[in-house]
Amino acid sequence: MLVSPRSSAGATTAARSPACSAARSPACCASPALLRRNRASSASRRGVLLSGAGVFLLPFTFGDEALAAEPSKSKRGLARYIRRKDTTSIDQYRSDVVEAKTQVGGLVELVKNDDYESGRKLLREGTFKTFRNSVRAIVTFRDLNKAPPVPIQDVFQPLETIDSLLLANYLLSEKEDEASKGELEETRAKIFDAIDTFQQVTQNLIEI
Incomplete structure (x- = not known):
């Protein structure tokens, strides 16, 4: 039995990322660069809070x-x-x-x-x-x-x-x-x- 290239690609995509397709979780799909930016942003916010204490x-x-x-x-x-x-x-x-x-x-x-x-x-x-x-x-x-x-x-x-x-x-x-x-x-x-x-x-x- 012959399988069309389009059907094969669809099956592969569905098997590869069921979790992301189901929930679209940011943690699951975020790139390493985005995670690094998020961590830098958190550190920056902590610095602002500390400076707000008057030091x-x-x-x-x-x-x-x-x-x-x-x-x-x-x-x-x-x-x-x-x-x-x-x-x-x-x-x-x-x-x-x-x-x-x-x-x-x-x-x-x-x-x-x-x-x-x-x-x-x-x-x-x-x-x-x-x-x-x-x-x-x-x-x-x-x-x-x-x-x-x-x-x-x-x-x-x-x-x-x-x-x-x-x-x-x-x-x-x-x-x-x-x-x-x-x-x-x-x-x-x-x-x-x-x-x-x-x-x-x-x-x-x-x-x-």
């Missing part, structure tokens, strides 16, 4: 440990910072730090008013966008002129402390139990201490 790097924190570990990098002169800010005057860098001191001083009133969200936003805008470069330029200038050293981390650590405590108090302020209120007061005092530390170390930094 953002400050613009001046990344990479300073590496510089501290390699002091020779700080002796290469001001050229790379001058190119970024288009100025050859150390006074411009000093002005940036003075402005940062003023902004951090303004955090006191925000903290007293429990406006922690605005405080964290303040540390991510304005002069703080170039604060890291300004501090490094002044540290380099001090080194070249044999001035007493001011470690970079002594400048940045109080700011990182302030930022983390602002976040802690923001979360505590949403709770109404007595224990949280007591912890809120303790953390507020620590913020004020960190602000004082920042003001002192930056004052030492700009006295050249």
Whole structure:
């Protein structure tokens, strides 16, 4: 008995994929490339959720440990910072730090008013966008002129402390139990201490 090519092809197709024909399951029929894209999309969504929790790097924190570990990098002169800010005057860098001191001083009133969200936003805008470069330029200038050293981390650590405590108090302020209120007061005092530390170390930094 002869079988037509068309009948044979139809029988083969039906035998090969009964499950996909019956349910059209995406898991069954999805290509490897589509599955990889789905996994990447899931990872991306997780990243968005984590960033939504308020955990953002400050613009001046990344990479300073590496510089501290390699002091020779700080002796290469001001050229790379001058190119970024288009100025050859150390006074411009000093002005940036003075402005940062003023902004951090303004955090006191925000903290007293429990406006922690605005405080964290303040540390991510304005002069703080170039604060890291300004501090490094002044540290380099001090080194070249044999001035007493001011470690970079002594400048940045109080700011990182302030930022983390602002976040802690923001979360505590949403709770109404007595224990949280007591912890809120303790953390507020620590913020004020960190602000004082920042003001002192930056004052030492700009006295050249």
